[in-house]
Amino acid sequence: MIEDFDVGAAWHVAAPYAFLAGLRARAPVFKSEHLGAYVLTRYADVRAAYGDPRRFSSRGSLTISRSLTRATRDKLGEHGSFLSSFVANVDPPDHTRLRRSVSKAFTPRAVAAMEQDFRRLNEDLLDRVAPRGHADFVTDLGHEPSIKLTARFIGVPEADEAFVQARVKDWFQLFLSPQPPERQLELADGFLTYLDYVDRLVAARAKDPQDDFTSLMTSLIGAELTHREVVELISTILLGGNDTVPNQLGNAVLRLLREGVWPVPPALVANAVEECMRIDGASLGSFRYAAEDVTLHGVTIPRAALVLLSTDSAGHDESVFPDPERFVIDRPNAAEHLVFGYGIHFCVGAALGRLQLRTALEVLGRRLPGLRLAPGQDITYRRSIVGRGLTSLLVEW
Template sequence: MDFDVSSDWHVAAPYGFLRTLRHEHPVFHSEHLGAYVLSRYSDVRGAYADPRRFSSKGSLTISRSLTEETRARLGEHGSFLSSFVANVDPPDHTRLRRSVSRAFTPRAVANLERQFRELNERLLDRVEPQGKAEFVAELGHEPSVKLTARFIGVPEEDEAFVQARVKDWFQLFLSPQPPERQLELADSFLTYLAYVDRLVAARRDDPRDDFVTLMTGSELSHREVVELISTILLGGNDTVPNQLGNSVLRLLREGVWPVPGDRLAGAVEECMRIDGASLGSFRYATEDIELHGVTIPRGSLVLLSTDSAAHDETVFPEPERFVIDRPNADAHLVFGYGIHFCVGAALGRLQLRTALEVLGDRLPGLRLVEQPVVYRTSLVGRALAALPVEWA
């Protein structure tokens, strides 16, 4: 019994395995992951809340599967994300988060909602007459990609370039790849970093009303800004659209499409709980940690399984059942917890609610095209490879 990130069940249907871990091995050493796994809700949340013992420093730079040749190709960038806000501990974390939070004021988020609604409406003006679409490629990504580009300050003509490079970023660091493919992805990743580096440098010389300019005027170093921009682009180009696809699939399967407006917020939380786009986060043990009779040695890698926590029956009764008005659905840990609670959580929730509202209004007859559902292979993400849909 172990994780197998190359198997279909790891992303599509891991819940029986995770249930066994919670009941029988709440602190499980995975040979496959090279990490200890915390699977119970209380332990996962407790680890998030204890950055002194469960350190974030270096936790996102999980690239042990890379070959020596790939590491050599990456050079200093093999430690990419070393100064990203979710990858450090206080006091660096405090300084970085303070700078980032300046961009997420209520007024700024409200303005982004208006823009995002317009982007969804414009896309549907174009696609609706077709009567069918592949949701992931044709409906799920474009509005989020464009909103993120506008927010960051990426020129419209560069959106496709960034989206392609972000997919390569994801594959290189968070999905097992054969050696030759690793080198291709490494070259793409270096091209991406060089692009972001040039964008940041350009804003220092020519300030504009965008996030890059705001960050270049902050207390952050050039490298910190480059890594921050690179990773926020990952969220907008990948994570949020992935969650939208997961949510649409769930809602259609459950027969609750379109979602009534007064139930939309609850539906979004329950979709994130039951089909989270993020499966967990890694941490490092800073000391020997005793938990449930198991010693996690100092320096060990630890996976905080938010996917398992979200299906913990002691917190969420009948966790495999979709309950659109589940009273505590928002207690899921998809956005993390404690000091590392995702700074973009409000924006992510806003995008999901807005997209589902517009899609429901414009495509009330949306339905699945029957064929096997396939997920992308991933270490810590849940994303559909494709989702064919049609409507009357």
């Protein structure tokens, strides 16, 4: 009998690769009782499913409120289906309309203009932290520049950054991490407070537009977007900047230090970022619903069944990435990982995420060339259905 997923177990996030390799070899379409989903584990199947919204629908795929208790759902009310109109949670034609609107803020010129700002944020942080000689990378180094850059991009005042970070953490835990019933209710309170904040930010920009993402999206309400769509777009971009990108940076620094390739030679930074995402992705995968009966490898996924596209497994598929458990800093095809998705749902913020990771590694490598792991620590990851992030990473220099 094949072992099942267990999102409550440490190995599920920290070291699932032997388990996933077994699934690729013996059960590439695996019915997980624990997840209540079919899991696609081979690279070709994951990529094909991302590129086939006709058979693998995104509609409702991020609304993972199945784990919420009745009391929590009652407290959330209509917001129990949060993300119902987010761009990654819908199919064409809604997806086409939403992505077209969001893309207006992520032009190559706009993304490139943020590089110097982000570089300065990293330099300023290191001016304050470097004299200490030690830090928790997760809390002291990895998050602040990304949080500040995202806040400026969205239009969140600096005084509200800590509030937003805390509330984003609440909603990630509520929707994407298993929680006991009493904790769900606490997180729901924080989440509703957060939604109210974003709602008021949108209303403020409608009255007094600024040079920021919120103002741009608010200007499209009525013509291209609804008020709720704008609130959800802002909320999820704040998640990426406050959580996903910093988690990926922490994963990358841990990997590079363990592999003894710190500081990374400047010419290899871009490819090192891709190899770190491939081997230690901050995103473990995406959910879809089967829009019709789908038969793969002799297994029929019934219509309306939940399906997990395991990008974590795809990034370790030996048929695409030879010797996948070995970190190869100059791996020629490292960028073929699927951490940002594929096809129409390729992450609209991918270029900005890559820019942030490259810039952070360049600045950190130059400013802290002697960076090393503090001895005697236990490396642990937070529990999550779809994300990989360290709880702490003690470093010295």
